[in-house]
Amino acid sequence: MKMRTMTSMLLAAGAIGTAQAATEADVDKSFGPYKSGVPTVAGVKPGTVIDKSNVEAAKGALIPSMAQFIKSGQTTLAVGETYSFGISKNYIDATRKNLNKVSLGANVGDLVGFVAGRPFPQEPDAKDPRAGEKVFWNFQHNNRIGDSYTIWPWYMEYKNMASGKVERTLKQEYHIIQWKHRVDQEPRPEVEPNPSQLLRSGYLKVHEPQDLKDTQLLISRFSDDAKLDEVYLYLGFQRRVRRLASNQVTDPFLGSDLMVEDFEGYNGRMRDMKWEYKGTRDLLVPFYAHNKQKLAEEPKEADFKFIDFGGEGACFPNVTWQLRKTYVIESVPVNPDHVISKRVHYVDAETYALSLNEIYDRKGELWKTFIIAYTDSESHMPKNAGRGVAINDGFSIIDVQAKHCSTGKFKVHLDQEMSPTKLFSVQFMRGS
Amino acid sequence: MRKSAKKDSRNAPLAAGMLTLAVGVAHTGGAAAGDIPNEEARVDVVYENATFARRDVGLSKFRNTLKIDIDRQLGRRGAFDDVGVNLKLRGTFDGVYRLNEDTYGNKAGGAVQLENTVGIPGSSVPHGGGLGSPTNPLTAGLAGLPGGGAFGFNSTDPSAPRYNPNEGLAVLGEHLHRTDGGVAFAVPVRPCDKDSRGCIKDYLDASRQELESPEFNDRWDFIREAYVTGSVPFDDGSSLFMKVGKQQVVWGRTDLFRVLDVINPVDYSRNNIYDELQDIRIPMWIMQAEYRAGATETFDDLNFAVVWNFDKFRPHNIGQCGSPNVILDAGCFMRGMKNLWDNGGTVANFANLGLPGLAATDFGPNQIGIRKAHLPSWSLSNTQLGVKLEGQKSGVGFSLNALTYRSQLPSLRGGIPARNPFDPVGAVDTQPQPHPYPYLIAFDVHFPRVNLIGGSMDLQVDSIKSVFRLEAALTEGEEFPNGLRKRLFSESRVFRYVIGWDRPTFIPFLNKTRAFLISAQLFGQHLLDHELEQRPLGKVGMPDWKDNNIFTLLFKGFYMNDRVSPQVIMAHDVKANATAIAPSIDWLFSDRLKLTVGANVKVGHGARKFDDCRTCNPFHPFSASPGQGPNDGSLGLGGFEPLGRFRAGPIGMAQQEDELQFVLQYKF
Secondary structure, three states: OHHHHHHHHHHHHHOHHHHOOOOHHHHHHHHOOOOOOOOOEOOEOOOOEEOOOOHHHHHHHOOHHHHHHHHOOOOOEEEOOOOOOOOOHHHHHHHHHOOOOOEEOOOOOOEEOOOOOOOOOOOOOOOOOOHHHHHHHHHHOOOOOOOEEEEEEEEEEEEEOOOOOEEEEEEEEEEEEEOOOOOOOOOOOOOOOOOOOEEEEEEEEEEEOHHHOOOEEEEEEEOOOOOOOEEEEEEOOOOEEEEEOHHHHHOEHHHOOOEHHHHHHOOOOHHHEEEEEEEEEEEEEOEEOHHHOOEOOOOOEOOEOOEOEEOHHHOEEOOEEEEEEEEEEEEEEOOOOOOEEEEEEEEEOOOOOEEEEEEEEOOOOEEEEEEEEEEEHHHOOHHHOOOOOEEEEEEEEEEOOOOEEEEEEEEEEOOHHHOOHHHHOHHHHHHO | OOOOOOOOHHHHHHHHHHHHHHHOOEOOOOOOOOOOOOOOEEEEEEEEEEEEEEOOOEEEEEEEEEEEEEEEEEEEEOOEEEEEEEEEEEEEEEOHHHHOHHHHOOOOOEOOEEEOOOOOOOOEEEOOOOEOOOOOHHHHHHHHOHHHOOOOOOOOOOOOOOOOOOOOEEEOOOOOOOOOOOOOEEEEOOOOOOOOOOOEOOOEOOOHHHHHOOOOOOOOOOEEEEEEEEEEEOOOOOEEEEEEEEEOOOOOOOOOOOOOOOOOOEEOOOEOEOOOHHHHEOOEEEEEEEEEEEOOOOOOEEEEEEEEEOOOOOOOEOOOEOEOOOHHHHHHHHHHHHHHHHHOEEEEEEEOOOOOOOEEEEEOOOOOEEEEEOOOOOOHHHOEEEEEEEEEEOOEEEEEEEEEEEOOOOEEEOOOEEOOOOOOOOOOOOOOOOEEOOOOOEEEEEOOEEEEEEEEEEEEEHHHOEEEEEEEEEEEEEEEEOOOOOOOEEEEEEEEEEEEEEEEEOOOOOOOOOOEEEEEEEEEEEEOOOOEEEEOOEEEEOOOOOEEEEEEEEEEOOEOOOOEEEEEEEEEEOOOOEEEEEEEEEEEOOOOEEEEEEEEEEEEOOOOOEEOOOOOOOOOOOOOOOOOOOOOOOOOOEEOOOOOHHHHHHHHOOOOOOEEEEEEEEEO
């Protein structure tokens, strides 16, 4: 009897996610937040350039650190038109098909019954203590990679913000594959066999500079959030694969201002953070149409131009920012010895991409602002058109304390052939 | 002295073909790992200068290296879905042989004195002045031997055969220890084109030019690597990966130690054990075929590899005597022994004349020493074959390995035909000379076949934020010096293991934002067939420790976006009680220019003593101690040379090789 009572309580606790059943209307709203109109904020109109002279008026549409950058004259911000990025029909269909089949488990990181699509399409509820977690599950399972993608080349520059000096330039390739919950590419829904129930893997190889040449990184995340990520590093100068301890993902990645845990805004387990939904805001975020931007002339690439960077130290992406519906989520590490005290993520409500992230040091002071620039796939390379994926087009992570930044320029290919499954194995690193 | 370029010409067409294939379209570009064919080749050209200064020696390295790496990804070719061509060229010129000519070049060495504890004619005698020399008053006492004995050698007459003058020499081990009543002999130290004494044909016989520029030899080592890769995909997602050409094959998961990583020999002459293995492995012509099953129902990843090293055998380069890096000082021991065999020589403190102390003794040619090296010729049966099963299961990476190969370290096998200096006329020794004598320190060098089985694994232990790496291997066929055996060697099975522990650790007062890497390793070696006995004057048997451990510790930090990286590497040999400490700091001035300033300091115990076989009694009854029978073997009288080196280990034997090191690297 006692056991039955306890089970009932656990089920009740676990039923938080299904307590407010999502409806078709929730799905429509989740994937079409601008169907009934785009957000407006006084003083922020397409074509406006926000600089230190008018930043006060636009402050309501800016995250704190961007407002500060503009106020101190470190950058300006050009406002673009807000429009829907459009999400893959297959992903939306999967969301509808699996509506209300998913729920949160008793513990953070437990997701029960997830098949594919957006797990929690309903609006976050401020009264729901696990609303932040749900929003982040939507990020974890968003369609940002279209089941697999390749960044080649990826140029990463380390810059002294004050002097503008480029200290290092890396040329890399990066591949991601989604092993489970696939909706866009065959095999669907899962690549089999998958004995460890891997969720997603990323493979990175450094081509330049010479001292890092052939360095390779393989990160695998499991479907079971309780399992630690497996991270392997191949060092070209040692010709040996080294397994990395889990806490090594909070070290600067190859000396940049980015840590592996920062990839895509957050690259870690759900249970390693405490998630808190802090509200919904209409904010200026770096979402734009790639082919309508003033693009960089260097480095040269056949049939493609990268986004450019400007502002102090060339640390800010030279793209237009649009006003978009954004969920504000705060994540606090469970581990008190973590290198940061918290992150504030600004989650795009349509795509669930994390385009803006503010990272605080252990003392609680702002340490870094991580800006990830997104274009819609229609406005990118012709071969990516029609995929309904918000394409990560580049980034800048600015260490406001050290006055230093690392910027990335991406050429993204939503091309399954470029990311074959064989890449995502330790053996491939050894043999290459 | 130079070897004929014709000898290994069978490799040349393949190498030249690959060179053409890779260079023919060389541009600066990139080649990606995925299915991203790129018609351009990537070319990296790097210059490196390594300048080292050694305590009490001065300049010990002024090495200038040019490295050219060319990679090209060709994409699909026939049945292969991702063909790649890789070519790595390396050329070195080490100016130390000219800039410090008195120590390492054509003017190195000089005249030497060998200890003579008998005190007659003095506490030391010159090379060529020992018992048996006409200048030594004790020689008169040899008249009673059959035929007057055959001690003595030609150290004075350049026109006579086997001229072995007292010039261009050093006393074996003198940089590390006093003779201290033990044995010692003179060792030629000049390059082999200047002084061919003691040079072992095709093994340790480098001219100055070959020491200065070791890649430009008849094995075409300037083509450091040249290989083609490709995969044949199968419908079930598995593939067959092939890698053929001159290459390095790296097995195992540990740093510094070679438990499984034994396929390629190593060039210890470049910088002892301290350079990255990538830079000192000697690439071989190898074919690798690896069936990559990928994920299976049971394993997350599973692969089966066959490695066939079809190249002509090459041993480790242990360093030629007279060059700056001679690991264990073994190259000097071997050069001195080879000189003793070919030309004779004076051995310190050898003969017991019934007087207090021992007399330095002049042996004649073909009596003691090293006769020759038997380097395996190329034949199918002399090639080397390995198999490896490697995979992942439940978060654990593992491999099972097996390899049959040739020992890359020399084994000195006694029992070769030699001459009896006490009885050159066969008055007592009735067998026609030369013939083998038990326990005689006269050897040929062999490289025996060794069979290895082993395995490795790595796993993460999150509770202590650590990764553990394990590696173990059991070999059979390795040979060790053994004074208990008549041929002075025996086989032993050897179990080796490494436990590695890596932990990134925050030390906020040193760096608030970046963890330090702490990596510790415990290397263990256990000789399963170890033999050691207490004899009247000391221990006799295998000088290698039956069980020994070496600890290593790496402590590495990162600053200024990893552009400045200080580190300390320490290694401690437990039984030898010798420690090496190597602090250094890397400064990446730009993507092109890197500077490294470091030191390599040794502390602890240096040379060690062991039975030296002076009391082995090979020429019974002439060499017998009172009461010693013809096959009793050594009584255990010992000294630092020659076998103490196996107890001191590579760290103990390098105690006097403290260095300051500057390395500049520039990428064009």
